[in-house]
Amino acid sequence: MLTYVSKRLLAAIPILLGISFLTYMVMALAPGGPTAFMSDLNPKVSPEVREKMVKLYNLDKPIHVQYVKWVGRLVRFDFGNSFKDNQPVIKKIRERLPKTVLLSGLSLLLVFFLAIPIGVLSAVKHNSWVDRILTVFVFVGFSIPTYWVALLFMIVFGIYLGWLPMTGFRSILADEMTWGGQLMDVAKHLALPLLVTALTGLAGLSRYMRNGMLDVIRQDYIRTARAKGLPEHRVILIHALKNSLIPLVTILGLSLPDLISAGVIFETVFSYPGLGRLAYEAVMARDFPVIMATVTIGAFLTLAGNLIADISYAYADPRIRHR
């Protein structure tokens, strides 16, 4: 196991370097960079901003010096100060990241809770009407724009029924509430974004669960379990379920980039103060230090997610780590 983990960690190093190189390339191409042939024609980038860029990213130094300095700062998570309000970028990230993690974590948890029974049911009743309805649901889930679902839910639950607040993370008067009241307030604000992300995430995961379960129940040991006279619910819920859960671990790591990506749009719709909305605001304001920080951190998070998925997969399934 230890060899496997260290092998995976070593393999991540070139990818880390690749991430830093790609972000560096984008930055060097940015207006103000040495290769930005368009920048003189670009009215959005003032000479002042360009000067800041040159200073921040050492764009006046030779290329290899620039890159080494960039990597040196990445290692220390030093992304400079925001062009907009001159605050350290890392402070903004520290404010926003936990909120994205909170929302995506809760949403993943909810999705898992719902996807496992739905997937199992649809595999056990393969090709029945339950399975068909699920298939339709999955296709719709893959094809539906998340932000549109968000808009519709806002119209129904926020405007017509008036049950839930439509945007934000807390009420304006939240500071005057009791501790319990504040918790309730946050929960209410989280309800709509959570519902929307969970509904759209459910499609893929329940499909995955179904296919995993279908693979497992065709295997010999399941036939053996049935043959020795175990009741069907024991066969499915104890013998089959355990093994069909293993691939689900991988999907957790793999769904991370999509989850973070989707955040850009639905966090903006809900005015939810997360990482995605930070990225969007930064792009609108051409706040390059913040843009570079969000894209880099997004990639780091994905890499970490993949590593965790790989390692836990190997932990759960000995066949992987002994290959």
Next chain:
Amino acid sequence: MLSLYWKRFRSNPLTLAGCALIVVLILLSLFSSHLIPHDPYHQDLLNRLKSPSLDHLFGTDELGRDVFSRMFVGIRVSLSIGFIAAFISILIGTLVGLAAGYWRGWLDSVLMRFVDVMLCFPTLFLILTLLAVLEKPSMVMIMGIIGLTSWPGLARLIRGEVLSMRERDFMLVAKGLGLSTPRILFVHLLPNVISPVLVAATLTVGSAILTESGLSFLGLGVQPPEPSWGNILTSGKDFIHVAWWLSLFPGLAILVTVLSFNLLGEGLRDVLDPRIK
């Protein structure tokens, strides 16, 4: 062989429905200038934010423009961005996958590490960053950026297929006959990996349309007054308290269109590769 494919294709009503809808959408977009009831750019400030009626089937927007006509023109915007972005993505993905799988060695390592790196970036973050670097986004840029950021998954898939083909007898024969490399690659290898390419192409059109609509919704894609389903939804968000029709109809159009491509793609997968179920 073809008739067998056709038989399998025909037997799935959902695939047929998706296919038919795509054909209808293409026809509608080709003849849109003859079919739209109103000028999609004409502003009528006296009739702002009117709810759906017989004259304005889907109501009017905040400048009094007919939403139905604007959505009609939006079909062409969405389809052309979807098709061209998917074409770019498939072209790069297939070439990279073929090259990496065929030559192996250092080229394979470099290309696949690059794919690994690309797959680490949350796609939308990468797109946003590129858009921030560029000037005001034009349609061509949007197509290019979506295409350039969506190929790595396919490249990895094709590489895997090529690796498994490499050791087959027909490849040995092709090499033994002394055929030129381009001939081996495109005449003998490519047709054998074409099924995943076709499936991916169809699914990529759908996801490119979704991405474009999302970008336009954020104000970073198709720029007004040019209509797109995504930027009509922006008005839907801005006027969410008074005009539900601005939110409902464009989203429905996106859903139906993307759904058609996904159904067709899945149908193609079943037809071309019956092993996967």
